[in-house]
Amino acid sequence: MADVKLDIRPVGAALGAEIRGVDLNHLRDDEFAAIEQAFADHLVVFFPEQDLTPDGHREFAARFGELEVINGLKKLDDQHPEIVVLDDAVTPAADVWHTDVTYRESPPITAILHMVECPPVGGDTMWINLYQAYETLSPPMKEMLEGCTAVHVNRYGAGNHEHPVVRVHPVTGRKSLYVNRIFASHIRQLSRPESRVLLEFLYRWCEQSRFSVRYRWSPGGVGMWDNRCTLHSVVNDWSGSRIIQRITVLGDKPTGLGEPRWPKFEPNANGASDFYDKNYPF
Numbered sequence: 001m002a003d004v005k006l007d008i009r010p011v012g013a014a015l016g017a018e019i020r021g022v023d024l025n026h027l028r029d030d031e032f033a034a035i036e037q038a039f040a041d042h043l044v045v046f047f048p049e050q051d052l053t054p055d056g057h058r059e060f061a062a063r064f065g066e067l068e069v070i071n072g073l074k075k076l077d078d079q080h081p082e083i084v085v086l087d088d089a090v091t092p093a094a095d096v097w098h099t100d101v102t103y104r105e106s107p108p109i110t111a112i113l114h115m116v117e118c119p120p121v122g123g124d125t126m127w128i129n130l131y132q133a134y135e136t137l138s139p140p141m142k143e144m145l146e147g148c149t150a151v152h153v154n155r156y157g158a159g160n161h162e163h164p165v166v167r168v169h170p171v172t173g174r175k176s177l178y179v180n181r182i183f184a185s186h187i188r189q190l191s192r193p194e195s196r197v198l199l200e201f202l203y204r205w206c207e208q209s210r211f212s213v214r215y216r217w218s219p220g221g222v223g224m225w226d227n228r229c230t231l232h233s234v235v236n237d238w239s240g241s242r243i244i245q246r247i248t249v250l251g252d253k254p255t256g257l258g259e260p261r262w263p264k265f266e267p268n269a270n271g272a273s274d275f276y277d278k279n280y281p282f
Contacts, residue, residue, distance in 0.1 A: 004034045010042065012213030015129040015230070017042035024222060025056035032063055040172055043230050044127045046215060047222040052114050054080045054245075057222075061112045061247040068108065068248040076245060086244040088123075088234075095236040097128065097207050098182040100227050103154040105161045106251045112224040114245040115217045122238030125223070126214045128231035130176035133206040134166060142166070145177070147261025148190070150199075152183040162188060164256025165202075169229055176229040177206055178254060189262040206231060227251065 007020040017038055022031050024047060039045050052060075054076060061067055067082040076083040101107050134142065146166045153160040165187065167178035181203050187195040214235070215223065225232060228251070 004030050006031065006034050006038070008038050008042075011046070011215060014132055014211050014213055015043040015127060016046070016213035016215060017044075018046045018048055020048065022047065024050050024052055024060045027060060027063075039224070039226065043129060043131075044213065044215075044223065044225040048218060049220050050114070050222045051220060052222055054083055057112065057114055057245065057247060058082055061249055064112075064249045065109055066250045068250050070248065082247050084246050086246055088242045088244075093234045093236040094232075095234045096181055097203070097231045097233045098180045099178070099231055100248075101154075102152040102163065102178070102180060102183045102254075103159050103161060104251075106253045108227050109249045109251040110224050110227055111246055111248045112222065115219060115221045115223070115243075116245055117241045117243035118217050118219045118221075119238040119240040119242050122235065123242045124214050124216050124235040124237075126212055126233050126235060127225055128206055129211045129213075130178065130206060130229045130231060131169075131174050132211045133208075134175050134177045137205070145202075146175075146257050149188050149256070149260050150179050151185045151188060153185045155182065160185070163254040164260075166256055167228065167254045168256060170252055170255070174229070175257075177202060179203070179206075180231055188264045189260060191265055228254070 006022055009018045009020070010016065011018055019035060019038055022035070027035075035045065058067065058080060061082070069081045070084050073084040074087070075081055076085055099107065100111065134145075137145070146164075148165040149162045150165050151160055151162050163178055165177065165179060166175050168175055179199060179202055184199060186192055187198060190198065217223070
């Protein structure tokens with residue numbers, strides 16, 4: 001590690017760093033170890049001006065874990081089924097704050113993007129540090145949330161799973177909030193009206209600019225984020241072509257601080273659910 005000379009430049013106070021001085025097509029083990037540490041430290045890392053080949057993209061991603069073959073999206077070619085091509089001229093931009101596919105039992109660890117074609121202006125991506133979002137909450141709020149779970153649902157098809165509202169990162173051991181606008185449905189230990197109000201507060205809390213970084217892409221750039229402790233959103237403000245090649249690394253099951261502290265709120269228990277839903281339908 002002492003001989004590794006990577007140029008790591010933070011791009012935001014909350015999270016994010018550029019890494020220069022490395023060729024992702026020909027990566028030594030000590031260089032990868034340094035990248036892993038930077039990834040843990042900064043949550044989102046970027047590699048500008050990479051001439052990344054499809055084989056290099058796949059080999060780099062495979063160092064982080066098993067690769068996903070995503071059906072229903074355009075593949076680069078038959079030799080690289082893990083690489084999907086995202087053309088925002090035909091695919092809607094993901095311009096709502098979210099963490100990828102948290103309705104799964106084991107959501108992805110990361111996605112690694114290669115910006116093939118970039119619009120001349122606009123089309124930036126933003127990320128949120130969910131460690132900081134959790135750490136800046138008051139102690140009573142933290143204590144309550146650490147005892148809760150949320151149901152995450154696939155609003156576009158089948159599938160849902162329950163995950164802790166406060167997730168413990170399997171590598172760093174740090175706690176982060178783990179809810180997002182697209183997939184989190186409700187908190188199981190609360191009534192639906194209580195859950196709606198609390199989730200909206202948490203979304204707005206997480207989405208503060210002080211927890212964020214905004215990154216301007218350039219052609220050839222490679223970026224990746226830790227899907228276990230960040231939110232992300234595309235800034236949908238460009239015209240022209242924006243084409244990305246993406247690989248997704250399969251993930252691990254989110255874990256919290258143990259079993260939930262309170263029982264699940266059952267509809268109609270003691271008439272409470274009927275009363276709240278009829279009288280406080282907010």
